[in-house]
Amino acid sequence: MTQLIELNVHRNNIRDSKIVQSPLPSLNQDEVLVAIDKFGLTANNVSYAISGGSLGYWDYYPGEGDWGNVPVWGCANVIASNNDDIVVGERLWGFFPMASHTVLTPGRISAEQFTDQTDYRQALPRLYNTYRRTQAEPAIVQQYENERCLLVPLFTTSYVIYDYLLFNDLFGAEQVVIGSVSSKTGFGLAKMLHDDPQVNAKIVGITSTANQAFVDSLDCCDEVVLYGDEHQIDNTLATAYIDMSGNIGLTTTLHQHIGENIVDSAMVGASHWEAGGKAPQLPGAKPTFFFAPTHIGKRDAEWGAGATMKKGMEHSIKLTIELNKLMNIEWIQGADNLQKIWLELLDNQVAANRGLMVALHNNHG
Structure with missing residues (x-):
């Protein structure tokens, strides 16, 4: 049976991490189970861990006790659904845990995206609770999936x-x-x-x-x-x-x-x-x-809800296309290798042109 694999990081000592395996969770009404097949890993994730307590990044995917899951930007497929509006096979991009799977509760659903409505996440910025339904997006965006996880x-x-x-x-x-x-x-x-x-x-x-x-x-x-x-x-x-x-x-x-x-x-x-x-x-x-x-909230009050992120996405895709050839994408396979590269990242040993993509349960490259 496929298991959920995740890397937990100690909130008070981010060099300390452990690999946790558990059975895949069952679903409640309106929930979906997603398999996270890839995510980017950058110094930004170190920032999430450092400021996780003060800015709430530990609160998106909390662990037990002093352990937490550092959020990452990645892509996932819906593999089980108890939500009438989200079907198995949907492709998503968004803010996931360093894990092979997670459960989301889609709400505010449109053709392009939805917002996770899990109770404990409602006090957190909606920016990080929004998941893009990538099959509804332009082909040019779908084409640069890896770069989107790393750079966008x-x-x-x-x-x-x-x-x-x-x-x-x-x-x-x-x-x-x-x-x-x-x-x-x-x-x-x-x-x-x-x-x-x-x-x-x-x-x-x-x-x-x-x-x-x-x-x-x-x-x-x-x-x-x-x-x-x-x-x-x-x-x-x-x-x-x-x-x-x-x-x-x-x-x-x-x-x-x-x-x-x-x-x-x-x-x-x-x-x-x-x-x-x-x-x-x-x-x-x-x-x-x-x-x-x-700042996004300030600009959205002037431009309209979501306008800042839309402008940011347009600038990001343009810059990603321009600079992607300068990035050497490197695949990190499995939780053991993720644990090792996490320490390298903490030690600032990852060269600027290395684009780290992680796959915990699928093969890529």
Whole structure:
């Protein structure tokens, strides 16, 4: 009998994980059982684990006690249904657990999507409770399924940050500095800003020596600066700093170097999560955490419900098609290998051009 396989991560020590196997769950009225055949794994998932308690990411697929399931973006097939509107064989894309299967309760059903109505998830942002019915989507979207799992969620976040900066007229910044620009959300943001003819600000990316050639190949920055060389950044310009690294030491260095010319400082990611911590009192704009659903809600109030995500998806697909050849998709087969690659990801040992796709119960490649 097929079993449910999942990787549980300890909420208080994300290096600690365990593989859990259990019988497939039975279904209640209106529920569907899906088999998750693929999902992407990126530094973004580390961010979900790091901020899981404060931002609720552990609450989407809670485990027992101190154990939880880190959410991922992936594709799944409906293999059993007690819902009259969702049939076996449906193909879905959305926010799943690091697991082989899960149960959803579809509601707010349209031809293109539905929202999971599981009781405990109703207080969580609808953005992460929405599942796309991909067979109703254009062929071009279906064609890039792997890239969609890896890049589209991150590039959509890139778009939301990009729009946040435009909405605020870049806070008057003459340059935008992006920490950990080799991260997918980082170079997605850099590319959107760099390629926008209406953005006159200088785009500066900070990265490691190992990722410098990759960042250069993207042609997304006016200047690339290596970690340790932050003093080379022009501190006479009004600067918006977008922190994808979660490195408080780097944030402190930049604030002290650029001083009061930092006009906005947004913390987004955690690619260097172990260098995190609480920022001291710093010159310039106070570092604040950027939570994408907050800005999406503000824009949707202006544009209409769902409009921000639609725009983000359009930008993301365009950028995905443009950049997908630079990504080397690598398949991680089985829970044991997932457990190993999770540690590599935590240790920042996954090169920027590696696109990790995970399959727990099917063969891919």
